[in-house]
Amino acid sequence: MARVLHTYFRSSAAYRVRIALNLKGLDAEHVFVHLNRNGGEQFDKAFMAINPQASVPVLSEPGIQLSQSLAIMEYLDEVYPQNPLLPSSPADRAFVRQLSLGIACDIHPLNNLRVLKYLSEFMDVSEEKRSEWIKHWITLGLEALEQHLERLDRHGDFCFGNVPTMADCCLVPQVFSAQRFNVDLSRCRKVMAVYAACQALPAFAEAQPARQPDAE
Numbered sequence: 001m002a003r004v005l006h007t008y009f010r011s012s013a014a015y016r017v018r019i020a021l022n023l024k025g026l027d028a029e030h031v032f033v034h035l036n037r038n039g040g041e042q043f044d045k046a047f048m049a050i051n052p053q054a055s056v057p058v059l060s061e062p063g064i065q066l067s068q069s070l071a072i073m074e075y076l077d078e079v080y081p082q083n084p085l086l087p088s089s090p091a092d093r094a095f096v097r098q099l100s101l102g103i104a105c106d107i108h109p110l111n112n113l114r115v116l117k118y119l120s121e122f123m124d125v126s127e128e129k130r131s132e133w134i135k136h137w138i139t140l141g142l143e144a145l146e147q148h149l150e151r152l153d154r155h156g157d158f159c160f161g162n163v164p165t166m167a168d169c170c171l172v173p174q175v176f177s178a179q180r181f182n183v184d185l186s187r188c189r190k191v192m193a194v195y196a197a198c199q200a201l202p203a204f205a206e207a208q209p210a211r212q213p214d215a216e
Helices: 012-024 045-050 069-079 090-111 113-121 127-151 166-180 189-199
Strands: 004-007 029-032 058-061 064-067
Touching (some): 004 012, 012 069, 012 090, 012 166, 064 069, 069 090, 069 166, 090 113, 090 166, 113 127, 127 189, 166 189
Parallel strands (some): 004 029
Antiparallel strands (some): 004 058, 058 064
């Protein structure tokens, strides 16, 4: 297969891209990079030659190799216009990007595996304090997202209207992560309604971490 996705079942960023590929109806050969085994396979020389940032996902097609989930999703949207991940008007596209970036750049990095490992291994942060850190930043970010969905007249079944977009590809993995860390989402009613609407679609359900071949 010409299209290859380097992925890890529990990576939020890779999860986003799996959803996007499914929404587009695009197949990819999955190459699994275990982020914990043997100190992290992302640090192997072979993988570092593919992505010096030592992170997944990486999408490869003839003539192009991309890391960073949002860049990958925008590439997919431009090259494969079926089932667009971004709306047609500039203002609406900017709104969807705003929601996507709020999750991918403001919430997720603070709870990424390498940050959590650094807190534990180099900052001597206890497990209890690390848990507080995780819950604080996820709660802050998702409650802000909830307010965006409440205030702006663009919310439908999904983050934007009644068709899933790039924002939903970002929201679902972040909610999965929140649930994994036992974050209280009781004040995120709209966020959870969007999450439920997404999970009812095969494109999202099939991308779930538990359904990946490398799931533990």
